[in-house]
Amino acid sequence: MGTYFKYKTKNERHNIVMEVGTQIRKQILQINLKFLWVICNVANYIIPSRCYKCTQYNHKHTKCK
Numbered sequence: 001m002g003t004y005f006k007y008k009t010k011n012e013r014h015n016i017v018m019e020v021g022t023q024i025r026k027q028i029l030q031i032n033l034k035f036l037w038v039i040c041n042v043a044n045y046i047i048p049s050r051c052y053k054c055t056q057y058n059h060k061h062t063k064c065k
Contacts, residue, residue, distance in 0.1 A: 017045050 004018040053064045
């Protein structure tokens with residue numbers, strides 16, 4: 001398994017974000033993921049990189065021209 005992190009939202013929900021491979025991602029998105037006695041919602045979590053200097057996407061401020 002890849003890396004993961006977890007966080008709690010304002011309404012006391014617990015979220016886990018996992019990095020998995022392409023095939024595992026496709027399989028997880030097609031089924032209801034069950035963890036203990038809870039059926040979990042599954043969704044893509046994508047955060048694009050954004051520059052703080054020019055506010056453009058797909059590069060960071062250290063690489064900004």
